[in-house]
Amino acid sequence: MITGPVFATFTDAYLAVLGEIYQRPSYSTSARGKTATEAINVSFTIANPVARTPYLAARRANVVFNHAEALWYLAGRDDLDMIAHYARRLRGLSTDGKTLTGTAYGPRLFNPSAPDGLSQFDRVLNLLRTDPDTKRAAMLVMRPDELADAGNPDVACTLALQFMLRAGRLHMTAYMRGNDAMVGLLGDTFAFTFIQEFAARLLGVDVGAYGHHVGSMHINALNIPAVERILAEQTVHVFPHTAMPAGTSWADLDTVLDWEQRLRSNQDTFSPDRVDLDLYWREVIALFEVHRQITHYPDQPVTADALDLLRPGHRWLVEQRWPDRMPAAVSP
Template structure:
């Protein structure tokens, strides 16, 4: 089944409509679900990767998952700072066995797959071999609480544009899909900038695209929110090699996690990356309940596409404060 839309919310609406109408008669390990077998998704504007809705507008956790990948880590402490539910997927209370970071950048302790595909695309622009493997045959030898749902990421450079196609064995349409598309299209744009190419289309192929029955009510609420604005995709990544900025922002993420007073201004990066750093600082302020400084940091963000997510943080705090005062 093909779903082709311009934005992540357009894709999500069409997929969830289909899944909510199907019977919840598939019962894998995590509970009953409805399922689309063999789904092909196409996001024609990969920068329209952030949901604009009230229920699925999760920019902070999506950024966290991306930086977790780029940090090359499978640390539970790292990702649970952004997404608490990961704690249920750890075998040992310290790591996530299926974490993508080591598989992208240090597969089997020796292979930087990300670097390999960049070099390959530079030397052989028409190659069909620029493939990153995430799921591994060894993942089935011993039972784990988390193994990769993603089989491969493939990059194809055509007519000066870098296209990407992801192959998934399984995808949770409500919880997992928005984060996956955000992270993978960001990786697509990072590779594009690393080889000096424009951004092409993004395709996402899933063997089992499913909705768990326990999330059906939330999915219906999402659908009832109606059509969201498509006017604010993420801005273009700067047309330069991105790795110096990525290393700087990864260090800043560690600094601001440990001290919410860490200064964004000292980073001296392009405003594209500075905006993401301000988002990380706003999250740190929120976690430390320093809400009075969030508005000041929000006013330093240059791109309007992020403001709605920060306003939601502020609104959530105001609503919580109102409930506490009332009681």
């Protein structure tokens, strides 16, 4: 079979990509002031896209941002208020200080558009319902006009996303012009597989494999020390991967997004008894409650009660990311 390597989980793929580019780069590049080592035409498949989170202490992944970004896309938003709250570096990509363009995939994928008033996402799901074997269920992201301004700081890295429904399983493929292997690869794969899983729930089918194809996969020179620490890590932690519940709907996402806004603005505090949602989504909201405490009360440790609301893998990631904000008894 003429395909790229297949990995069981994203962690396996992530470590393989970092190792290959670090040890055997094809090129050295310098674009837009960034020097990088690069491999071109990189492809891989993840057999279980639900296993989208790498538990690597040296990586210190921001699992709160990962969920916020996926929800930001699904909500069709382009505002800085939400996403830059979880990743301040994104403010540097905005030309008006209020919105993002290329980075904001949500409006292109999930907002209604002409001629039928449906979103690209709705169109491809409708197509899959009527023609399950279709090869046309693709959603375009990068637009030709993004290259009209050579100084545009925010050109979409993703070209397209494609769904394929085969043998009762929803597969997904991402096509990217470029991908930062250290930073962007993790966030992009998390968000895209989250969208894939949500689409599978809406269609009432199982989640299939996830394919990732990139023209330029690269490691920026400034990130080489971090990559070395990740590759040198002796222990890869393993936690159960929790699947999105069957029957998940847009109404569930609306509830989660409502709580995200209230917690981001410090207008409320979360407790599980206040929401009628599956445990999966209550654990997602709990991440935003923990982040609320970290953001709005910088001189206080996160409460043990809030940490206890997290699923084990999320709690471990939070402890790695913000060790100085943990109660003394749980500080790693």
